[in-house]
Amino acid sequence: MTVSLTLALDAMGGDHGPSVVVPAAIRYAQANPDCALILVGQESAVRACLPDGRLPPRVSIHHASEVVGMDEAPASALRGKKDSSMRVAINLVKDGAADACVSAGNTGALMATARFVLKTIPGVDRPAIITALPAVDGRTWVLDLGANIDSTAEHLLQFAVMGTELVNAVEGKAAPAVGLLNIGEEEIKGVDSVKQAHVLLQNSGLNYQGYVEGDDIYLREGLDIVVADGFIGNISLKSSEGVAKMIKHFLTVEFKRNLLTRLAALAAMPVLKRLTKRIDPRRYNGASLLGLRGIVVKSHGGADQFAFETAIGIARKEVEADIAARITDSVAAQLQQKASA
Amino acid sequence: MTVSLTLALDAMGGDHGPSVVVPAAIRYAQANPDCALILVGQESAVRACLPDGRLPPRVSIHHASEVVGMDEAPASALRGKKDSSMRVAINLVKDGAADACVSAGNTGALMATARFVLKTIPGVDRPAIITALPAVDGRTWVLDLGANIDSTAEHLLQFAVMGTELVNAVEGKAAPAVGLLNIGEEEIKGVDSVKQAHVLLQNSGLNYQGYVEGDDIYLREGLDIVVADGFIGNISLKSSEGVAKMIKHFLTVEFKRNLLTRLAALAAMPVLKRLTKRIDPRRYNGASLLGLRGIVVKSHGGADQFAFETAIGIARKEVEADIAARITDSVAAQLQQKASA
Numbered sequence: 001m002t003v004s005l006t007l008a009l010d011a012m013g014g015d016h017g018p019s020v021v022v023p024a025a026i027r028y029a030q031a032n033p034d035c036a037l038i039l040v041g042q043e044s045a046v047r048a049c050l051p052d053g054r055l056p057p058r059v060s061i062h063h064a065s066e067v068v069g070m071d072e073a074p075a076s077a078l079r080g081k082k083d084s085s086m087r088v089a090i091n092l093v094k095d096g097a098a099d100a101c102v103s104a105g106n107t108g109a110l111m112a113t114a115r116f117v118l119k120t121i122p123g124v125d126r127p128a129i130i131t132a133l134p135a136v137d138g139r140t141w142v143l144d145l146g147a148n149i150d151s152t153a154e155h156l157l158q159f160a161v162m163g164t165e166l167v168n169a170v171e172g173k174a175a176p177a178v179g180l181l182n183i184g185e186e187e188i189k190g191v192d193s194v195k196q197a198h199v200l201l202q203n204s205g206l207n208y209q210g211y212v213e214g215d216d217i218y219l220r221e222g223l224d225i226v227v228a229d230g231f232i233g234n235i236s237l238k239s240s241e242g243v244a245k246m247i248k249h250f251l252t253v254e255f256k257r258n259l260l261t262r263l264a265a266l267a268a269m270p271v272l273k274r275l276t277k278r279i280d281p282r283r284y285n286g287a288s289l290l291g292l293r294g295i296v297v298k299s300h301g302g303a304d305q306f307a308f309e310t311a312i313g314i315a316r317k318e319v320e321a322d323i324a325a326r327i328t329d330s331v332a333a334q335l336q337q338k339a340s341a
Numbered sequence: 342m343t344v345s346l347t348l349a350l351d352a353m354g355g356d357h358g359p360s361v362v363v364p365a366a367i368r369y370a371q372a373n374p375d376c377a378l379i380l381v382g383q384e385s386a387v388r389a390c391l392p393d394g395r396l397p398p399r400v401s402i403h404h405a406s407e408v409v410g411m412d413e414a415p416a417s418a419l420r421g422k423k424d425s426s427m428r429v430a431i432n433l434v435k436d437g438a439a440d441a442c443v444s445a446g447n448t449g450a451l452m453a454t455a456r457f458v459l460k461t462i463p464g465v466d467r468p469a470i471i472t473a474l475p476a477v478d479g480r481t482w483v484l485d486l487g488a489n490i491d492s493t494a495e496h497l498l499q500f501a502v503m504g505t506e507l508v509n510a511v512e513g514k515a516a517p518a519v520g521l522l523n524i525g526e527e528e529i530k531g532v533d534s535v536k537q538a539h540v541l542l543q544n545s546g547l548n549y550q551g552y553v554e555g556d557d558i559y560l561r562e563g564l565d566i567v568v569a570d571g572f573i574g575n576i577s578l579k580s581s582e583g584v585a586k587m588i589k590h591f592l593t594v595e596f597k598r599n600l601l602t603r604l605a606a607l608a609a610m611p612v613l614k615r616l617t618k619r620i621d622p623r624r625y626n627g628a629s630l631l632g633l634r635g636i637v638v639k640s641h642g643g644a645d646q647f648a649f650e651t652a653i654g655i656a657r658k659e660v661e662a663d664i665a666a667r668i669t670d671s672v673a674a675q676l677q678q679k680a681s682a
Binding site: 245274 | 476490522525531554555556557558559560571572575576577578579580582583585586587590595596601602604605606611615616619620
C-alpha cells in the first residue's frame with residue numbers, strides 16, 4: 001500500500017511528551033498502513049521511547065531542539081523558540097512535507113504559532129477551536145472554546161460557517177443543525193453581538209436552529225453545532241467537565257463506602273464501564289483549529305496513548321475531507337453573498 | 342410560641358402553582374411554629390388545594406386576581422398585571438406585612454417587579470441572582486445567574502460584596518473565599534471587565550482568591566463564592582445542569598439494558614440514592630435576589646413540594662440574618678473605602 005497521507009506529530013507536547021506520543025504514533029502507523037508519521041522533537045528523547053530504539057515502517061524522526069512549556073506564554077514560544085517541536089511540526093505542514101499536525105502542547109502557544117506560520121484563510125478574521133462533546137443523541141460540536149474573546153456577530157457567523165464545514169466533513173452530515181448559545185431570560189436575552197449574530201445566521205443559508213441554552217449542548221436532539229464566543233464556550237466546557245468529574249468523584253466515594261457498596265460496585269461494573277465509555281473524554285480528544293491555511297489538531301495536554309490516537313484520527317479525517325479548502329470556499333461564498341446582498 | 346417571622350408565598354407561580362405551593366406552606370408551617378405564611382393568589386384556586394378546604398394555623402390567604410405567565414415578558418407583567426400574585430406578594434414585603442417573599446414564577450418578571458417595587462439598596466447598581474451548587478467539598482455559591490449582562494468591573498465587585506454577606510449569613514463563614522470566573526488561556530486571559538474586576542477585588546478587603554475556571558465551581562476545595570457576569574454565570578449553570586442530566590440519562594439507559602444490569606441496579610440502589618442526594622437540585626433550590634431593599638427568593642419553576650420548602654428555608658435564613666441590612670452596610674463601607682482611596 002502506498003502512503004496517502006503524512007502527519008507531523010509534536011512529540012514533545014503535552015504533560016507526558018514522547019512517552020505518550022511515540023507509542024501512539026507506532027500503534028497508529030501499524031493500524032493505518034497508508035499513513036506516514038513524522039515525530040518532531042528532540043531526537044534522543046524520541047529514540048528513548050522507541051521499542052529497541054528502532055523506528056517502525058512509515059515512522060520517522062524530525063529533530064527539533066527546543067520544547068514549548070505547558071505554561072509558557074504564547075508570545076515567548078512564538079518569538080523565542082523557533083526550533084521548538086511545535087513550531088517545526090507546523091512548519092512541516094506549511095512546507096507541504098506533512099498534511100496536518102497534531103500537538104498536545106499548550107493551546108495558546110499552538111494557536112499563536114499556527115496562526116503566525118500558516119496564516120488565516122482569506123475572509124477569516126479569527127481562527128477558532130472546535131471539539132465534539134457527548135450528547136444524549138450522539139455528539140455536539142462546540143466552538144469557539146477559547147481562542148477568541150469579545151467575538152463580534154461577524155466572527156460568530158464565521159464560526160458557524162467553519163463548524164458546518166467541519167461537521168459536514170467529519171460526520172458526513174449535509175446540513176448540520178447550528179444553534180447559537182444564549183441565555184433564557186427574555187427581558188435581557190443576549191448581548192448585542194449575539195443578537196446581531198442571530199440575524200446574520202438566519203440569513204446565512206446554514207441550517208440555523210436559533211438560540212440554544214447551555215443544557216441543549218448535551219440534551220437537545222438533532223443539534224449538531226453550538227456557536228459561542230470563546231470566553232463563553234470555554235467556561236461552558238470547563239463547567240461541564242467540573243460537574244462530570246464531581247459526579248465521578250461522588251460515585252467513587254459512595255461505592256467505596258463499605259463492604260456492601262463495594263460488592264454493589266462489582267455488580268454495577270459493566271454498567272459503569274459503559275457509562276464511562278459513553279462520556280470518556282479520551283474518545284472526544286482532539287480539538288481542531290479552524291480557519292487556518294492548514295490542518296492543526298490540539299490533543300488534550302493530559303492525553304494518554306489511546307486519546308492521542310483519537311486526535312491523530314481527527315487530523316486524518318480533516319486531511320481526507322480537505323477541510324481547509326472547504327472552509328476557504330465556504331467563507332468566500334458567504335462573503336460573496338454578503339457583497340451581493 | 343409567638344410568630345417571629347412572616348413569609349409571603351406567590352401561590353400561583355411555577356409550573357405547578359398552588360398544587361405545590363399550598364402543601365409546601367402547610368408542611369413548613371407545621372414544622373416551624375414561629376413562622377406565619379401568607380398564600381398570595383386566587384383565593385378559589387388556593388382553597389381548592391387545602392385539605393378539607395381549611396386553613397391550618399398561621400397560614401392565611403391574601404387574594405390576588407392575576408397570574409404572571411411562566412413565559413410572559415417582564416415588561417408585560419410589570420405594566421399589565423398590578424394585581425398578580427407575584428406583585429402582591431412583593432408588595433407585602435414592601436409594606437412590612439411580610440419579612441420576605443418566595444416565588445416560583447418566571448425569573449425575569451420576578452426580578453423586574455421586585456426591583457420596581459422594592460428598589461435597590463443605595464450603591465447597588467444591579468441586583469444579582471445567587472444560588473448554591475454542589476461541590477466535592479460541600480457547596481459553592483455562584484452569582485450572577487442571569488439578571489445582568491455586560492456587567493462592568495464595578496458590578497462584579499458588588500456581586501462579590503453581596504455574595505460574601507449572603508454566604509456569611511447563611512453559612513456562618515466569617516470570610517468566605519471568593520473567585521472570579523475566567524478562562525485559562527494566558528494570552529487572552531479575561532475580557533477587560535474581568536481583568537479590571539480582578540484588581541478591584543484584590544483591593545476590596547474580601548477574601549479574594551483570584552481567577553477560577555469553570556471546573557473550580559465543583560472541584561476546588563475551600564472555594565465558597567464564584568463571581569461572574571450573568572450571561573456567563575447562566576451559561577455555566579445551564580451547561581452544568583445539562584451534563585448532570587445527560588449522565589443520569591445514560592446511567593438509566595445502561596441500568597435498564599438487560600436483566601443482569603437491572604439486578605445490578607438493585608444492588609447499586611443505595612449508592613445511587615446517596616449520589617442523587619448529594620447532587621439533588623431540590624436540595625439546592627432557592628436562588629436569592631440580592632441587592633434589593635427586601636428579601637426575595639426565587640424557587641425553580643419546576644420545583645416539587647420538598648424543593649419549594651427548601652426555598653422557603655432559604656428565605657427564612659435571610660430574614661434571620663437581616664441580609665438586606667447587612668448588604669446595605671457592606672456596600673456603604675465599600676463606597677466609603679473607595680471615596681477615601
